[in-house]
Amino acid sequence: MEEYKSFVATILVSPKSEDSGSVVHWTLEYEKLHDGIAHPETLLQLVQDISKDIVAHLIQAN
Template sequence: MASSGTTGKLEVDVEIKASPEQFHDMFTNKPHHVHHTCKDKIQGCDLLEGEWGKVGTIIHWNYVHDGKAKKAKEVIEAVDPDKNMITFRVIEGDLMEEYKTFLLTIQVSPKSEGTGSVVHWTLEYEKLHDGIDHPETMLQFVKDVSEDIDAHLTKPN
């Protein structure tokens, strides 16, 4: 659900088969492996500064969104291993052409029944002006990436 005005928050839940720890580990400690799971969406992830999985670390993503090659430089703003949660703040790249601020939080919880997990994505942002769309297509993008990562994590070796 998008908020009014220039600030907004979008959320989506994605059910996966992998454990919360497996999925969290992929985004926290091995984001440079994500492109192996969804080459059509993510071309690469490079460590620019710091250490994988640590607050303050700066990483650079090459990805395809809405059919266009894009880039994003993000800083890891928060990591909570107990909650399988990580927050990235976009500091440079294509999103910054339309948004003043853009945060992505990924929290993975065990499903209440049976096996598997629920990946909860939260996108919080401030648009540069009212004429810019809320980033609903980004929700579909993170949902698709989540499903691709899950398929990779749970495929038999």
């Protein structure tokens, strides 16, 4: 996070209209300190892993 002026992660969860369950949308908004800093693609794998862990937890809880 030292390479970013700002970094905001937003999670929006909406119930499905025709079936049980929900749809989750992740939004990552960031501003790099300068153009030489790479885009944070590595965070996409982290978001995917967190999402899978949440699904597994919710399935186990039922």
